[in-house]
Amino acid sequence: MSELPRASDSTGQHLDGIPALVYTAFWQHKIDGRFRKATKGISESILFDFIDYRPAALMTIDDGDYTVTPVADPEKLARKPDASVRGRMADATQLLNGLGAMIKALFTGTIKLKGIRKLYLLVKILQTKEVD
Amino acid sequence: MAAMNKFERVMTAFEHRKPDVTPAFILGGDFRFYKQFMDKIGFTPEEMHRYAKDGIMTGAPLCHALSVKLGFDCDWVTLTAMEHFDPETQQVVDTFGERAAFVVNDGVPHLWYNGPFLTSKEKIKAWWDEGRPVDFPLMLMNPSFKLHHTLMSKYDGFTVLIGIPGVYEPLSMGIGLAQVAKFARKEPDFLKEILDRNFTVQEKALEYIVKHKIPIVMCGDDYGYNEGLQISLAQWQKFIKPYLKRYVEIVHSGGAKFALHSCGRIGELFPDFVEIGIDGVESLQPKLNDLPALKQKFGDKITFMGAIDDTDLLVNGTPDQVRAEVRKAVDILGKNGGFIPGGTNFLLDTKIENVQAMVEEIHRPS
Numbered sequence: 120m121s122e123l124p125r126a127s128d129s130t131g132q133h134l135d136g137i138p139a140l141v142y143t144a145f146w147q148h149k150i151d152g153r154f155r156k157a158t159k160g161i162s163e164s165i166l167f168d169f170i171d172y173r174p175a176a177l178m179t180i181d182d183g184d185y186t187v188t189p190v191a192d193p194e195k196l197a198r199k200p201d202a203s204v205r206g207r208m209a210d211a212t213q214l215l216n217g218l219g220a221m222i223k224a225l226f227t228g229t230i231k232l233k234g235i236r237k238l239y240l241l242v243k244i245l246q247t248k249e250v251d
Numbered sequence: 252m253a254a255m256n257k258f259e260r261v262m263t264a265f266e267h268r269k270p271d272v273t274p275a276f277i278l279g280g281d282f283r284f285y286k287q288f289m290d291k292i293g294f295t296p297e298e299m300h301r302y303a304k305d306g307i308m309t310g311a312p313l314c315h316a317l318s319v320k321l322g323f324d325c326d327w328v329t330l331t332a333m334e335h336f337d338p339e340t341q342q343v344v345d346t347f348g349e350r351a352a353f354v355v356n357d358g359v360p361h362l363w364y365n366g367p368f369l370t371s372k373e374k375i376k377a378w379w380d381e382g383r384p385v386d387f388p389l390m391l392m393n394p395s396f397k398l399h400h401t402l403m404s405k406y407d408g409f410t411v412l413i414g415i416p417g418v419y420e421p422l423s424m425g426i427g428l429a430q431v432a433k434f435a436r437k438e439p440d441f442l443k444e445i446l447d448r449n450f451t452v453q454e455k456a457l458e459y460i461v462k463h464k465i466p467i468v469m470c471g472d473d474y475g476y477n478e479g480l481q482i483s484l485a486q487w488q489k490f491i492k493p494y495l496k497r498y499v500e501i502v503h504s505g506g507a508k509f510a511l512h513s514c515g516r517i518g519e520l521f522p523d524f525v526e527i528g529i530d531g532v533e534s535l536q537p538k539l540n541d542l543p544a545l546k547q548k549f550g551d552k553i554t555f556m557g558a559i560d561d562t563d564l565l566v567n568g569t570p571d572q573v574r575a576e577v578r579k580a581v582d583i584l585g586k587n588g589g590f591i592p593g594g595t596n597f598l599l600d601t602k603i604e605n606v607q608a609m610v611e612e613i614h615r616p617s
Contacts, residue, residue, distance in 0.1 A: 134356070135355070142355050150286060151289055151310075172336075212334050
């Protein structure tokens with residue numbers, strides 16, 4: 120059905136930490152065609168940066184596909200991402216423990232979101248029910 | 252014999268009676284197997300829509316939709332413990348001290364256990380001082396219960412066995428095997444204290460599962476290497492068995508069956524399994540255990556699950572070879588019921604056509 124998905128933009132380099140988590144979160148949608156359906160014709164970049172647990176992950180969505188690239192110093196990115204999720208890893212880890220913890224982190228500002236409308240694309244991808 | 256639905260078939264096997272056809276079990280399919288499945292078989296748009304509407308996960312490694320599509324009768328979910336982040340070492344650690352990380356090195360993600368975090372007595376005590384271990388995130392269990400009931404009611408009685416990690420794995424993976432061995436010999440009371448503290452949260456999670464009317468609880472606890480037990484039988488009986496017995500008692504108190512997933516050569520534990528009332532044992536690697544002998548001795552008390560070799564046969568064999576081995580296993584281990592065959596572990600690089608052949612042969616009436 121699809122070629123083996125790329126682990127990063129160009130080199131197929133090893134990913135771990137936050138870049139691997141981001142890559143993994145959308146992997147099944149990439150494989151089953153839902154990602155393609157939800158992002159056809161869309162290009163945007165989203166930075167996931169947990170400042171005490173770098174590298175950050177730059178997710179680049181481009182017309183039905185995505186890549187994830189590790190970013191050692193997000194301040195030096197040549198192009199500002201369209202949206203971002205920032206926080207500390209202890210708070211991000213809490214997100215794994217349920218919706219209540221996630222809502223608390225967002226409301227108390229320990230996890231900061233920028234470009235909410237762009238970020239909504241991620242929700243749209245995860246909620247897509249039909250394959251392309 | 253009247254046709255049974257999947258649940259009736261599974262429960263009949265657990266009650267050591269003959270079902271209409273032998274039920275098939277899948278422990279799970281990891282990312283690589285899922286990739287292969289999607290490439291060669293996949294889901295239709297209609298199926299994707301139906302699964303999504305019913306809230307059934309279609310992705311690895313908890314892919315119940317894959318289990319249903321491949322024709323299995325039952326599969327498994329193990330609920331994960333609370334995760335913490337240690338800012339000093341920059342590591343994500345579960346509440347029992349197990350380090351794990353996602354890695355992607357060939358385009359297919361994997362979740363790897365990275366080793367024990369609680370590598371000294373001081374670290375263990377500091378961990379306790381932080382109020383750990385803490386309860387399982389019980390609210391995260393609710394979707395699994397809902398999933399079980401949806402699959403049961405809308406997918407011909409498809410049954411999800413639900414559990415938590417067992418007694419030994421969180422211990423050995425949290426503090427490391429070397430410390431387990433050291434404390435067992437030199438500081439047994441301290442080892443028991445660790446187990447006691449772990450059990451306080453395990454007990455609550457089991458009670459929560461039982462409260463939600465899950466008919467079969469299966470907990471994973473690998474006791475074996477290829478050559479034998481990871482700790483001595485005497486140590487297992489002294490340290491692990493009492494807590495495992497409590498697991499079984501809690502599950503039975505809710506009217507459910509208790510199954511255990513345990514890899515490796517574990518035959519010498521079967522008398523203890525029978526003594527503490529375990530209803531089913533899963534994995535049962537045929538190259539490591541004398542399964543016909545175990546069936547003869549314990550087959551009327553314990554339901555055998557798994558037992559189809561996934562280290563060689565399902566990976567390297569042909570569909571015809573798989574059918575022949577499955578038939579042999581069903582004839583011997585399924586005699587008088589009490590057998591739910593399947594691959595002996597998570598499917599990884601297993602050939603999909605072999606898995607299809609396995610399920611077809613399991614379901615073929617004797």
